[in-house]
Amino acid sequence: MDKWTEIKTAYHVARLGTVSAAADLLGVHRATVIRHIDTLEAELGARVFLRNKTGYVPTEVGLDLLRVAQATEEQFDQLAGRPRGRSAAITGDLVVTAHERIAPLLLPALQRFQVENKNTVIRFVASPAVLKLEYGEAHVAIRSGPKPDQPDNVAQPYLDLKLGLYAHATYAARHGVPKSQDDYRNHRFVCWEQDKTPFPFTGWLRKNVPETSKVLISANQGVADQALLAGMGIGFHPEIYAQKRTDLVEVLAPQPDWVVPFWLVTHTDLHRSAKVQAVLKFIKNDRFSR
Secondary structure, rough: OOHHHHHHHHHHHHOOOOOHHHHHHHHHOOOHHHHHHHHHHHHHHOOOOEOOOOOOOEEEEHHHHHHHHHHHHHHHHHHHOOOOOOOOOOEEEEEEEOOOOHHHHHHHHHHHHHOOOOEEEEEEOOOOOOOOOOHHOOOOEEEEEOOOOOOOOOEEEEEEEEEEEEHHOOOOOOOOOOOHHHHHHOOOOOEEEOOOOOOOOOOHHHHOHHHHHHEEOOOHHHHHHHHHHHOOOOOEHHHHHOOOOOOEEEOOOOOOEEEEEEEEEEEHHHOOOHHHHHHHHHHHHHHOOO
């Protein structure tokens, strides 16, 4: 499909929300913008936008197309900057995806990046889902587990998240803490578990904690964290967060098998862009100073 002009027009309509604003930016008549959108929808055989009183809202097809358009435009900007020996301007959306558990570690670096690059908007997708970097769904992804090995991605170490076993002070006051390995079965545990994705401590739980001792089980780690902090039971928690609290009692220090590696992942097409390199610099500097 040779419709880059139409795709670029649709991208600006989606970004600005109205045909008039896109027409002003592109220096064309409103009718030209509408014609470009009609041509694009005819080519795709699907709606790119829903029209309403407030403007144009991208459909699911439109969102997929526009993510590709944004990534392509950034690559053009990067290429245009090379002959003049300068980096492309850092503007527009920066999409970062990471698990919500490490958001507190990542946000300070993103805040400093945004202060220095005021014409950017950070869109943080807090999800364990793997977004498609090759389709421009994110500029930077933080992924856990073994090193990602997709050939079109660049994966760099971010951090190793050490998990320990903790109890809230209110739980410890009511029930005490386990005095030996055999004592675990006499206590209450709050757990985060997933059927398809075993956690590093899953084997330890199966060996040491009977099902009857689990008083709360959730696939959502945030829920399990809140249950731990509410004193419902003993649970796993990142050491780096626990060290900053005075109301958590360490039951068992992080074990070698309870370490979760995280990786900074970018797509090769955007890895060298000014925007991605700038945010990676802030993230890495923050990691090394921690």
